[in-house]
Amino acid sequence: MSVRNIEKSRSWYCQVLGLLEADCEITNGHLCSLPVDGVGIILDTMPKWEGDQPGGAASIETPAFMLMTE
Numbered sequence: 001m002s003v004r005n006i007e008k009s010r011s012w013y014c015q016v017l018g019l020l021e022a023d024c025e026i027t028n029g030h031l032c033s034l035p036v037d038g039v040g041i042i043l044d045t046m047p048k049w050e051g052d053q054p055g056g057a058a059s060i061e062t063p064a065f066m067l068m069t070e
Helices: 006-017
Strands: 031-034 041-044
Touching: 006 031, 006 041
Parallel strands: none
Antiparallel strands: 031 041
16 A cells, blocks of 8 residues: 555554554565455555656556455
8 A cells, every 4th residue: 555654654554453563564664564364455655656766657646556466
């Protein structure tokens, strides 16, 4: 799930889902995988979608999602 502020988003989702923030590590400064059963939830600020590199990806303004498969 695309988020603007990874720390605030982690706090909110942990509170809503009854998770401990200590169990939801932020990795690489922009990813946070939430430990839930069933469908996985990954919070991501998606830094490469900010168009910060010449010829890079365009800015993303709509929610993005990922389907995990085996």
